[in-house]
Amino acid sequence: MPKENWDTLLTRLVKTGGIPNPLNRVLLFGPPRTGKSSIAKELFQTHERVTIHKQLPVEDMLGGYALIDGTTKWQDGPAIRSLREGHCLVLDEVDQISAECRCILHALLDDPPGITLASGERVNSKEGYCVIATTNALPSALPPAVLDRFDLILCANTISSGLKNALGALSAAADNVVNRDTSYHWTRPASINLFLSVSKLRKKGWRDEQIVSGLGLEGQAANDALLAISTYR
Amino acid sequence: MTKNKKASLIQAAVPHERGAAVHIEHPELAVTVFDKKGKVKEIYTPPSTVKRIHEVLHARYSDPGLDRYKGIREEVAQITEDCVIHTLHWPWKVNETPTSILTDVLNEMSTELSHSKEMEQKGFNFAAFATKLRAAGVLAGAIGWRNSYKGLSGHASFSELALISTILTLIQGEKFNAAAALLEAAFFFDPEKHMKKKKATPSDKEGKPEESGSEESDSDSSGDAEASDEAHSKLLKSIGGGRRLVTDQDMNIITLQLTEQIDQSDKGFRLAASGPRIYRPALRRPTLPQKLFMKPSPQYPSGAILFDASNSMRVTHDVLVDCCLRAPAATVAFYNGSDSSGYGTLYIFAKDGVRAKTIPPQYLSAQGNGVDGPALNWLLNQEGEKKFVTDRGFCGSSDSFIQRYRLDKLERENEVSVYPSFADFQEKHPKLIRG
Numbered sequence: 001m002p003k004e005n006w007d008t009l010l011t012r013l014v015k016t017g018g019i020p021n022p023l024n025r026v027l028l029f030g031p032p033r034t035g036k037s038s039i040a041k042e043l044f045q046t047h048e049r050v051t052i053h054k055q056l057p058v059e060d061m062l063g064g065y066a067l068i069d070g071t072t073k074w075q076d077g078p079a080i081r082s083l084r085e086g087h088c089l090v091l092d093e094v095d096q097i098s099a100e101c102r103c104i105l106h107a108l109l110d111d112p113p114g115i116t117l118a119s120g121e122r123v124n125s126k127e128g129y130c131v132i133a134t135t136n137a138l139p140s141a142l143p144p145a146v147l148d149r150f151d152l153i154l155c156a157n158t159i160s161s162g163l164k165n166a167l168g169a170l171s172a173a174a175d176n177v178v179n180r181d182t183s184y185h186w187t188r189p190a191s192i193n194l195f196l197s198v199s200k201l202r203k204k205g206w207r208d209e210q211i212v213s214g215l216g217l218e219g220q221a222a223n224d225a226l227l228a229i230s231t232y233r
Numbered sequence: 234m235t236k237n238k239k240a241s242l243i244q245a246a247v248p249h250e251r252g253a254a255v256h257i258e259h260p261e262l263a264v265t266v267f268d269k270k271g272k273v274k275e276i277y278t279p280p281s282t283v284k285r286i287h288e289v290l291h292a293r294y295s296d297p298g299l300d301r302y303k304g305i306r307e308e309v310a311q312i313t314e315d316c317v318i319h320t321l322h323w324p325w326k327v328n329e330t331p332t333s334i335l336t337d338v339l340n341e342m343s344t345e346l347s348h349s350k351e352m353e354q355k356g357f358n359f360a361a362f363a364t365k366l367r368a369a370g371v372l373a374g375a376i377g378w379r380n381s382y383k384g385l386s387g388h389a390s391f392s393e394l395a396l397i398s399t400i401l402t403l404i405q406g407e408k409f410n411a412a413a414a415l416l417e418a419a420f421f422f423d424p425e426k427h428m429k430k431k432k433a434t435p436s437d438k439e440g441k442p443e444e445s446g447s448e449e450s451d452s453d454s455s456g457d458a459e460a461s462d463e464a465h466s467k468l469l470k471s472i473g474g475g476r477r478l479v480t481d482q483d484m485n486i487i488t489l490q491l492t493e494q495i496d497q498s499d500k501g502f503r504l505a506a507s508g509p510r511i512y513r514p515a516l517r518r519p520t521l522p523q524k525l526f527m528k529p530s531p532q533y534p535s536g537a538i539l540f541d542a543s544n545s546m547r548v549t550h551d552v553l554v555d556c557c558l559r560a561p562a563a564t565v566a567f568y569n570g571s572d573s574s575g576y577g578t579l580y581i582f583a584k585d586g587v588r589a590k591t592i593p594p595q596y597l598s599a600q601g602n603g604v605d606g607p608a609l610n611w612l613l614n615q616e617g618e619k620k621f622v623t624d625r626g627f628c629g630s631s632d633s634f635i636q637r638y639r640l641d642k643l644e645r646e647n648e649v650s651v652y653p654s655f656a657d658f659q660e661k662h663p664k665l666i667r668g
Contacts, residue, residue, distance in 0.1 A: 190245035209331045223282050224242035226331050227289055230324035231246075 020130035022200035035160030086128030316370035323374025479630035536617030570603025577604030
């Protein structure tokens with residue numbers, strides 16, 4: 001069976017109802033400019049995008065009070081808007097997140113996601129909410145508590161279909177550039193969230209082979225996962 | 234290059250109560266290491282699907298000390314345990330193995346079976362059979378025995394398939410020690426161990442031969458060993474169609490009256506202190522040697538020839554005389570017996586250049602085999618080249634199928650030459666002309 005591209009797999013999961021329910025936390029890692037951040041535009045009608053950096057304040061993600069017409073009013077940030085309205089939240093360069101914002105990330109990636117604002121309001125996610133995080137580093141650069149929260153971790157080491165269409169004939173040249181970078185090798189370890197995702201997909205009636213390919217596992221990792229989940233039914 | 238992997242999926246496949254196993258990726262090594270308390274300590278796996286599954290199954294189900302194979306050779310116990318884990322504990326139900334894994338399994342087993350042929354050619358008979366047996370166990374777990382039988386039939390002979398089938402059936406019945414014992418008997422046959430001495434019985438039913446040796450069983454066996462021996466005998470009997478195990482003591486050996494000189498046997502001579510002719514070259518020596526004379530001494534094809542004289546082989550006196558003309562110095566014997574009672578007799582027809590003049594008809598009247606194992610033991614105890622004329626239709630004992638397989642193995646190892654019929658023997662051994 002030919003290997004499925006990461007963007008094809010994501011598209012398939014969105015169409016077949018794997019994303020955003022039950023898989024709603026996706027991590028894409030790989031070389032720059034392969035279309036990781038722009039995939040959300042292709043898959044979802046509306047989405048919110050946050051580019052993370054080390055000095056990113058919490059308010060830029062969650063929102064804060066602003067002076068409007070002489071009064072202070074709470075204005076939702078992109079993360080809260082996504083939660084309330086059930087949109088996709090794209091977090092670019094997630095490995096650059098500061099320690100301050102990491103706690104918020106835990107809440108945004110929780111199961112079920114939700115956060116308590118400074119005003120005391122508890123904001124829970126609406127159906128349709130999902131997170132797509134991107135990074136140019138290997139997943140092992142993320143703290144384990146963050147990494148383990150992702151349902152789907154895909155290596156975006158090929159140019160997405162949308163980007164290929166945009167490049168046209170030059171997509172072959174771009175492919176050559178991307179394929180020269182062979183440093184993105186990472187095997188997903190066993191984690192509680194992995195088995196949680198398996199459990200959710202089994203409840204949806206997916207077979208084990210579908211689950212393993214749906215979680216982006218391939219080759220030896222896929223066989224190991226099938227072996228690990230085989231006796232536990 | 235090895236890499237220590239924390240919390241790998243292989244680790245997650247091992248229940249915690251079996252041990253907090255560390256998974257180590259290795260380019261070639263596939264082994265599960267247990268600590269002194271019997272807990273899984275380390276699992277080394279190469280990038281091979283079957284070997285990874287194999288080690289996980291060992292970690293999940295194997296007994297580290299192989300205690301259930303008491304008294305069995307280690308290599309036999311290991312291969313039996315390998316079959317047990319695959320046959321009984323394959324992670325998926327038959328025909329539910331995931332496609333990617335099944336493809337890898339079939340490819341790897343195909344490669345192993347082709348390697349088994351190379352091993353056979355090099356003479357590593359047990360290693361070759363063990364490879365086939367393990368492959369059968371893996372395939373039986375993955376696709377069921379019926380489908381794996383079809384795949385194996387291109388790589389294993391009929392007798393090998395029969396033995397594999399019997400061993401796997403015992404394993405499926407959870408008779409692990411019996412399965413290992415059968416395998417050991419087929420390859421590492423030890424008459425002392427595998428052919429138990431018959432206990433003395435007060436009454437004889439149909440002319441049973443006299444027993445030789447001690448009437449008491451060996452005193453070294455404990456009560457537990459005797460009980461397990463008895464259980465093993467019962468099991469063997471149930472496999473052998475209700476027959477009992479025939480031992481050496483069940484075969485009588487009779488030497489016929491050897492009165493006729495075999496004409497071709499006087500070719501060749503030996504030096505002796507007396508004889509009909511003087512060895513003239515010795516007379517030229519400055520001092521005369523003691524052995525100054527020549528005596529006829531058969532030197533032509535010797536060794537031992539054994540005939541299966543059951544009804545199917547149609548052995549007659551003329552056949553045996555003709556055989557002596559082709560191997561005048563050989564020890565020629567035939568045997569037959571009763572398939573129902575498992576007793577029989579071996580008759581020595583010719584020896585050291587002399588043969589029997591006639592064979593009493595009653596000696597050829599028994600129509601069965603009965604004592605194939607003891608007859609084969611007798612043949613193996615003879616000196617020189619060993620030849621066996623038989624159609625391999627062994628029966629009459631609960632271990633007849635083991636003896637059949639044992640003969641195949643001896644033939645492969647060139648210990649015994651087997652001829653399916655007397656015509657075949659005639660074709661390959663020309664008559665010797667005196668002169």
